[in-house]
Ligand SMILES: NC(=O)C1=CN([C@@H]2O[C@H](COP(=O)(O)OP(=O)(O)OC[C@H]3O[C@@H](n4cnc5c(N)ncnc54)[C@H](OP(=O)(O)O)[C@@H]3O)[C@@H](O)[C@H]2O)C=CC1
């Protein structure tokens with residue numbers, strides 16, 4: 001496939017290496033300074049940029065009739081707009097806060113545990129995410145996805161980074177060194193704790209998942225998620 005990289009930072013460079021290893025061609029490496037020249041020749045655009053650029057990048061791809069795999073986080077208040085544009089252009093779109101196989105398995109475990117724990121008032125759930133000090137957004141998109149997974153399968157109504165009310169999930173965001181991404185979901189009672197934890201050792205899993213998602217999306221129209229790609233529905 002011909003791939004346009006929208007965002008050529010830490011993730012873009014790992015995605016480039018994995019894509020080339022899998023026999024793909026990179027037709028555009030867009031950073032803040034250059035244009036979208038070459039985008040329309042791509043079979044797919046992979047966006048790992050910054051929260052303030054994702055909407056313009058994704059929109060540009062849909063207007064160029066190029067399907068999009070977006071991993072950028074911190075822009076999801078505009079998600080519905082991008083879905084509407086994708087449908088208007090009859091495009092293809094996969095957005096995920098985390099493309100790694102391990103985290104998507106973690107998402108399933110999180111939802112399963114939330115269903116079980118919703119029966120027991122004696123436990124309170126909290127979340128912690130740890131990332132590198134260069135990360136622009138907080139909490140992480142993965143942590144927000146985890147919180148949504150609990151909310152959809154329990155009596156919790158919202159998440160917060162402040163002190164949580166009874167029906168809220170507290171998310172603690174820590175920024176330490178060059179940590180790739182560690183997420184912990186904890187259910188605490190007065191007698192014990194139950195913890196789910198995912199630790200990324202590097203960015204390989206995120207990048208491989210994004211390239212596999214791009215390969216899966218080829219020729220498809222519509223809005224999909226990693227649940228579709230990994231057949232986890
Ligand atoms: N879904 C997933 O699996 C994962 C998602 N992410 C997310 O991906 C995003 C990128 O992460 P990461 O690669 O580590 O971050 P980086 O900061 O290393 O890379 C982002 C790049 O985007 C560039 N950029 C800035 N403006 C634009 C623009 N208008 N168009 C294109 N590129 C632009 C930046 O350039 P400059 O530095 O000059 O501003 C930078 O090189 C983040 O939102 C992060 O949360 C990260 C890992 C996994």
Ligand SMILES: O=C(O)C1=N[C@H](C(=O)O)C[C@H](O)C1
Pocket residue numbers: 073097098131132135136139140141142143180181182206
């Ligand atoms: O910025 C990062 O590095 C990461 N961001 C994503 C997120 O916000 O969840 C995914 C991963 O945790 C790495």
